[in-house]
Structure formats: C-alpha cells, structure tokens
Amino acid sequence: MACKVRLLPILPVIWTILFSVHAEAVESKKNLTVAVLLPWTGTWPIGQRMGPAAAVAIDDINNNAALLPDHHLDFVWKDTGCSAREGMDVTMELYEELGENLRVIIGPGCDAVCGPIGVLAASWNVPIVSWGCASSHLSNKDEYPTFVRTVGPFTKTGGLFVSLLKHFGWTRAAILASTQQVWQTTSHAIKLALEDAGIAVAFFQSFDPGYVQMTERERAMHHDALETAKQKARILIFCADGGDVREMLLMAADLGIVNGDYVFVVINFAPDAMLGENTWMGRDGRDDDARKVFNGLLNVHVHTPLLEDWEVLEREVRYRMAGPPFNRGMQRYEKVDVYAAMLYDAVMLYAMALDDALREGESEADGARVAQLMKGRTFDGVAGEVSIDEYGDRSPNYVIQNLQGSRFEDIAEFATANKSLEMRDVDIVWAGGKTSPPIDSPECGWDNDLCMDDSCEFILL
Template sequence: MNATKEFKIALLGPWSRNSVKPVEKHYMEKAANYTIAKLNERCAIPGYRLTYSLHDTKCHPGVCIVEMAKARKSNARAFIGPACEFNCFSASKLSREWNMTMVSYACQSNLLSDRQRHPYFVRTVTTFLETGRFIGAVLDHFEWDKVCIVLNNALSYPWMELMDEIKRNYAGLQPTQWTTELSKPEKFSQELDAHMLKCFVFVLCMYTNEVIQFLANTKKRGYFETGRVYIAVDFLSYLNEDFTGLLDITLDANQDLEPFVNFFSEISCLDNDCITVEELHQRNITRTKVLKLCNDPVQLYSLCCEVDMDFFYIIHYIS
C-alpha cells in the first residue's frame, strides 16, 4: 500500500446500553474495522490511510460536544454520526464552526435539510417527512383505521415532526395521539387498557429502549393475542424475543443467501471472534443494521473525496 499519511474519522454514537437509542459498540467496531479495511485495500483516498476512533456521545448534547472536541483534538478530519436527534442540531452547528464534514446515519429532522444553517451536514437516512409519507401510505394501503400514534412523554420533541407528517399523509380518520409515560407503569397500564378499546394500529414514535419497554408491557397484559398491529421505525433491537404483530420499518436481508452468510462470516472473524453458523443466524439481522449504519456514511464520504480531491483538500486543509 502506498498510502503513508493517516486520515482519521470520528464515529459518534450512543454506545451505552442505557441510552435511549443505543447502538451496540461491539457490532459498530467490527463494522468499522470491515469498512475501513476495505477502503484502505483500494486506496479510497489516494495518498492516505483511513483510521477511525469511536466516541460515546450517549443521547446528550453536552456529552456529544465534549466527544467531538476530543475527536478534533486527536486530529479527526470528519465526523460520522451522531445518532440521537437530541444531539443532531448542536453537533451540526459545531461541525459548521469547525468546517468539518458530518455524515449522519440516523438524524432525520426535516430542519437539517437547510443548507444555509447546516452546510457541512449530510445523511444516509431518510427524513421524517419521507418516513411520514411512507407510513401514511402503508396505513392507506391496508385501509387501517383506528390508528393511535404513541409518544413517550411530552419531551419527545424530535418525534413530533414524524407524528405531524403521518397525520398529514394519512387519508383515513384522524389518528389518536397518545403521549404516555413509560416510567410510570401503573399510569401506563391504565392508559394502555383505555386505548386498546378504541385503537387497532399503534405507531410507536419512540427510540429502541422505549419500544422494547412498550412492547414488553403490552405483551405482559396479553394484548399480543388480539391481532393488533404495532409499527416501529428503525427498531434496532438486540433481543431475540419475537413480538407478534410488530412491523419494523427498517432494512431487511435474506439470511439464507450464500453471499450473505459468507459476508457475515468474514465480519465475525475480523477480531478473531469466529462464531458458528447457528450463532450467525441469531446475530445476522443486528449485524446487518449496524454494518449499514457504519458502512453507508463512511463509503459516501470516501467516495466524495475520491471523486473530487479538490473538494477534499479545500474542506480539510485550506478552510
């Protein structure tokens, strides 16, 4: 390999399991190892060797800013992330001040599309606007009525954008809006019983841990045997438990295809942690999601640099 100079990117994400939208650090690290190794094999950025650092931003803007400062101090040249909507705006504004590119794999707010306010921000995920249109189309296609949109506590402001878009794009009866508090089990159970009497479809505008808590409590009360439908958006679960009636709007993959099995066998052995075929089948969906979270933004960024090296030098060495 001719590349001699290091080019570091910082991966920002909530690795802590107690975060509202956690991403398993072990999976993300393997995904990063795989992606970076493949890019370095083909010298994606001529004259440079890509490296990365992981930064746990939790779902807290203050922590995110501190971790970004640490990354910049350690000579990181670009940011991949963050994940939580709570962090997206402050992180994007900081990247603008530092003239550093930010490629997010999770920030979905429509407001981040404003190029004047967020000139260095791009993303590899859809916006709440587009997601709302899609969910509205799904509800209309199946002619579902008695729809309830659920948020966890009144502070879930990032999800309010999605809720508004679903309402705007759903041609059926006006959905019921339910703002609950999962942290208060007794109150939640009473509200759940009341909404089950009048709703058939529940759209969960929540983060992963909140979705798990909602579904677990709902299952405990016996509502999974009633034929109701639950729709979660990008539900990145690490549980093996099957939730009957859950529709997950996310990436899908056929685990039986030979390229799929070979691909994940290769990933599983990157850190001398080879696993059996049975274990592979248990983990493959989570691995697929996390790999896509990491791979897409890194590939996009490297492609921009590879196609337009003038852009690369202007962004990282002149400004």
C-alpha cells in the same frame, strides 16, 4: 579448498523487499484520520454489532488506486453511549487529540447526539456523515450545513404507513408519540400522510418519555392514553424509544388487548429493549411478560440488503470484531446489524466527495465544500443504491418486520422513491398468536350502530 555456497532463504527476502516498498509508498502519502462515533454502550449499543464496518471501508479505500490515491486513511473511534453529554465529551476529546487534523466525523448514530455534534462540526467546518440519525430537524441546512447521512429521516415513513394500512383494508388508526423531537416530527408526518390518504387518525396523544421521569402520575397518564386509544382504534402506532414501547405494550397486556384484535406497529425497535435492564425500566421482573406481548409486533426498519457485497461485509465485520481496536467476540446467534452497511457507505461517501474536492483543487480542510459535494450524489452502496438529496438525506428503502418469538422476519419491502409496497410470501404472526389479520373495528362498530339491539321490543298496531 572447496568453496561452500550459502543459499539465502528467498521467501523472507522477498517479503522484506515487498514490505519496504509498501512502507515507502505509505510514507509518501498524506495521512488522514477518520473519526468514528459509535454507541457501544447505553440505550442502543448497536456499535457492538456493526462497528468494524468503518475499518472495512477504510481498507477498501486504501486499496483502491483510483480513490484518494495520494492519501492513506486510518481511523479512531469513540463510544458516545447514545447520550448527548457523553457524545459531546468524546467529540471534544477527538478535537483535542487531532486538532486541525480533525477532517471528518463519521457518525454518530443516535439523534440525541447528532444535534449538538452537528452544530459543533458546522462551527469547526468539519463534515459529519451520520449512518443512523433520523430526526428531520437535521435536514435544516441553516443549522447543520456540514451534516449529511446515509439514512433517511423517519418523516419519510408516512407513505409506508399509508401503503401498509391500505394493503390490509384498515381505515382507522391511533398514534401514541413520545415528546422527543424525533418522534414528534415523525408522528405528525405519519398523521398527515394517513389523513391525506383518507385514513382516519381517531386518536393522537403525546407523552413524556420514561427516562425523563416516571412517577405514578406519569404512569397513570400513559395508562389513560392507552385506555382511550383502545376505545378509538385497533391499529396502534407507537412513535417512541424501546423502553417506552415496552412499557406501553406491557400496559396493553394488562388491559387485555394483546388478544389478536389489535395491531401494534413501531419504528426502528431494538430487540434488546424486551429486557427491562436495557431500558430505563430496569429489572422489573416482567421480561417473560414482555417476550410474550412483543410476539406479533410489526416493526418498520431500514431495508435489509440481500446482495453479495452485504454478505461479504457481514463476514468481515464478524471477523474483525474479535480483534483490535474492538476486541469483542460475537456469539454465533448474534447478527451483524444492517446499520453496518450504512456505516460502510458513510465512509465511502465521504471519500468520494473528498476525492472530487481535491481534484477541483480544494483542500480537505474545506469541510463545507466536501459536504456540498456529497449532496445530489448517487452511487452503488454495499446495501444497494445510495441516493443523497439536496438536504443531505438519503432516500431510504424500508422493510416491515414481524417479531416471531425472538426473531424478526421481514414480511414486506417499501421503496420510498415510488412509494411501492411489496409483500413477501411469508406467514405473519399477529399479537396474541393469531394467524389472520385483525379487522380495524369492532363487529358492531365503534358506536355499536351496526348491530340490532336484541332487547328492543317492536309493537305492531
């Protein structure tokens, strides 16, 4: 009787063996859950353009045999809504869900959220690594001992403003600042830097942000502040959130100064704020006006990386955004935000510090020690060199962007470490559509003392 030989399909067998080996390897490792806080909704929904960067970093760590070799990382994420209350709520949810296994918080990104969460994290002895919060108050290690960040505080932009004004020969400016803490500390740092460099701050005015309350009285105060500013300087620096910038620029248009004679400079402006529904202003019917007045705006933003690693991360973020747990397909015209690099580097910074702590014989539960090991560290991040100082702050590089239509064009780069400004060879569009930089004073001077009065009569005896 002939024997039948049965050939087993070899590929499924191999995959089964490999999967079993991988599963056993993972099971032999200690699980560590990374808690990620993102603003997915609210006034700055940037999570929708960079959130999966955390997942990319975690996969890279798990695939690196030299980094945390005895641990397997996964993550959970929550939406803070860029709101202190919502941020507190979801952080308490994380604490209830993870309990003593809450070992690290990556994020949040909004200053209003970082403050209270930073205090909570310190009380829990949990390191918190923010990828977006820029308030200088967070550098206070007595209050935020476990707080570290992969961005720098906006107070470090002072040197940038000095270099920018000197490049164009401007010697006079005005500053309008929201009373929010982050913008107060930022605006005063810029004012001090300009004055130390011999640049006059001819007018400085604070105002309450619109989301607090906006009555006719408040609106009149904002209008009066801008009216006075335009009579004192032509370089106007706004330190405020997007909704307040939108309101001020619409007022500037109503005052007739979006005409090419004035320069408007903002910090970390989100293009979404051109639409009223994305701000406290709501649907006010002035979106078309806003698009026009924003054309020519100068925006100070964290440096946009041009490295190959960044291009890889961009593709990965876009690809993973469509799948779980984010489940949001990005449109072709949508860009992955540069903060994806800061988020990726935040996860990597924590992993490297934890790895060092474990090699010292410390526990992942000692958040204060892990946070301490992040300080004074320099490494090659996905967006370039990451250098963390003794306060847990990154020494940042910035770009100056020019809003041309609906797109930001990088026109200059600024390195904080050596305070160098490098202009790019690109055309700049100025407010009002002009192509040449404005001068910083009227032709006849601010007191009309540079022009002869033609009405005067001279009698020679």
